[in-house]
Each structure stands twice: as C-alpha cells, then as structure tokens.
Amino acid sequence: MNQAVDLSLKKQPRQARSKVTVGAILEAAAQLLAREGYEAVSTNRVADVAGVSIGSLYEYFPNKQSIVAATLARTMREIVDEVSTGMHTALKLDQQPQPRAGIDYWMRAMTTALEQRGDLLRVALREVPFLWEIPEARDLHESLQRVAQEGQLRQRVIHFDDPEASTYLLMTMVWAAILQTVLYRPAQMSRERLISTLVDMVLKLL
Amino acid sequence: MNQAVDLSLKKQPRQARSKVTVGAILEAAAQLLAREGYEAVSTNRVADVAGVSIGSLYEYFPNKQSIVAATLARTMREIVDEVSTGMHTALKLDQQPQPRAGIDYWMRAMTTALEQRGDLLRVALREVPFLWEIPEARDLHESLQRVAQEGQLRQRVIHFDDPEASTYLLMTMVWAAILQTVLYRPAQMSRERLISTLVDMVLKLL
C-alpha cells in the first residue's frame, strides 16, 4: 500500500548553523502540519516558513516524506517519554493503599501529553498516510501495551476469564477515549469530567 | 483547515446507462481506495478502472474530492444502517431477563459491519483529510451516541456519578476498541475473543 519511508538524513549537520537550519525545517513542518494539514505541506513552503532555501532543505532530507516523518517522530518520542514515565510513576502509586491515586495520575499524564500536541496529532492521525511506518509511532502503541501488561502482571488486578485480552482492551479503550475526547473536544466534556469518569470506570473494571 | 467538500452531483443521471456510469465510478473509487490508498486515487485512474472516460466522469462529479466523498458517504450510510438496526434490536433483547444476549448481539453487529469494510475504512480513517466533513461520517458517531443515550435512559443501568459522561465514554471506548481491533488485527485477538471479553467488560460496567 505504502512503500517504506526513508527516515535517515542525507547528511549529518556538523556546524552549529546547519543544526539551526535543520531545526528550523522541522519546526516549520510541524507548524504547517498543525495549522493547515498534510496536503498543505509542500517542500517549497516548508523552506519558506523555515526561512531557508529549498536547496538547503535537500542538503539534509532525501525527500518530502522524510521531513514530515522526522517531525512526527520527534513528537512521538516526546509523547512516549512523557506517557511512559507517567505510567511507571502511576504503577508505583498503585502499590499504595489507594489505587485511585495511581490511575488518576496516569490518566492525567496521558491527557496532558496529548492536549499539548492536539493540532499536530489530529493531522498526523487523520491525514498522514505513512504514520504507522514511523517506528516512533509504532513504539507508542507498543509501549502502552507493554506497560499495561506489566501493571497487570505485577498486580493481578484484572479479574476476567481472559486476562490478556481484557488488559489489551482496557488499555486500548482508555487510550482511545482520551484521544477521541482530547482531539475532537465533544461538547460539555471537560478535562476534569473526562478524567474523573474514566478513573471511576477503570476502577470498576479492576 | 480544509474547505468544505462539494458533495453534490453536477448533473443527475437520467438515463439507465448514465446511472451505470456513475455506479461504476463509485465502485472504482472504492476499489482504488481500499487497495492502494487515498494518494493512489487520481481522477484518470478512477475513470480507467471504471471503464469510462475522464470526460464522462466530470459530467457528474464537480471535482475529485466529490468522488471520494460520495464513495465514502455510501459506505458510511450502510454502516449507520446496519449498526443502528443492530443496536435497536439489542435494546429490545436487553429488556429480557438476560442483558448479556443484547450486549452480545450489539457487539456482533458492530464488528460485522466494520469487518466487511475493513480495507476501505482503514484508508478512510487514516488518510482522507476531509472525512469528517462528510455528513454521513459525522452521523455515524452521532447516531452511536444517540442510541447509547437512549439505552441508558430507558434502562438506567449505568451507575456512575456522571451518567451522561460515562455513557459517552462507554460508547466511545467500545466503538474504538472494536475499530482498533478489527482494522489493525493485533496478534491473537480473534473475533470471538474480542466480543466475549468486551461483553464481560461492558456487563461489569453496567
């Protein structure tokens, strides 16, 4: 369906000014994606917005896809980091008497990470054809599932006939609910309402 | 971000042969979308696959977007129909002593509707920039929520502090879990495993 995406840089920036150039290109791509969507991203426009020439752009990036991919990879890496540490902290809190605190912390970490990148994520998820060929995007889902499995194994708190399947589904459902709600802001569903209701529901399932 | 999509036909097909033409165009667009993704859809290719000339295509459709939109609208309409009737049947079953039968029926209806259109839906959800400007796509989410609210009101079975929010989230979560699982087929998650686990979880929340 889609051939592999070339993520690697053509050339590593060595001097300081070239690192600035590459950074400006990534920043420009992120802005264009978030503001105007994937179809509005053309290599010439990215170069314009970044304030560099189209020639310089192609010194470092082999093609258009690689620019978008690098931009999204960076964002995904940030999210993976925030969410992973959030989840690990939450697991520690869960060892305490009140599991509610841990779940709550966890939901907040995920919500915050997504909220701060709403516009970019919305476009990435809806419009970028090769999103799931970016390793960092795959990793996000995998590490979500991995940490969920860890939590389940360590605590054996999910009481269903099929622990593996229910853990997978719980994680998928919670993540999807937050994603859906944060990115598409349905009427009357505030951040606090989302989190507290989700915590209630998760607790009832454990 | 995206300007409005023109969904209307330029001209209504009147004779039988022109209706065949329009049908062939929609069918060709659906096939190309499902098989090769949105970026592979060009007006000339749609005309080729449909076996009509590019000129004929533009007799009826004002632009490229409208072809894709019409194709997806038709698919969404089918899904809305199947899922809505499935949910209403499920609500009737729920009146019976065993709520499990109703929930199970409901999950099956949704899973089946999505499974049969997996390839097309995957592309639509991931790659088509203007998907949510197609009224039929919006309707799908709205009617899901509407029927969920109906069921909740009629039965008052969701016991949370915030019934409205929890109903919304339950529906969102279940739908997302099925979508995610059906479209991206994670390892070891068979149809039966998905449905039975989901039913367990939903019952525990009611």
Add this chain to the structure above:
DNA sequence: AGCTAACCCGAGCAAAGGCTCGGAACCACT
C-alpha cells in the same frame, strides 16, 4: 592569507495530475 569542507542558494526542469472543451454517438419522442 590560503585552503578545504561544510553550508547555502534559487532558477528552473520534469513529471504528475486535475480538469476543460469541442465534438461525436446515443436515446426518446413525435
């Protein structure tokens, strides 16, 4: 100062693809 490698530039090439337009073929009805 001189030299090399890194860096930057932007006019323009080439391909892709959305869409037009003038005219031919077909259908329905008298």
Add this chain to the structure above:
DNA sequence: AGTGGTTCCGAGCCTTTGCTCGGGTTAGCT
C-alpha cells in the same frame, strides 16, 4: 426521419510541486 436533450469521449492545457544542479558564501584550520 427529424430534433433536442443526454451521454460519452480523450487529447491536451495548465498548474502544482518534488527535486536537481551549478555556483556562491562561510567556518575552521594551518
């Protein structure tokens, strides 16, 4: 058979856009 509306056709116009290439500028080092 004649007529007017409907349908079909496809070469090619024209815009967009990804990307190249030859040449200039700057940084770092001796």
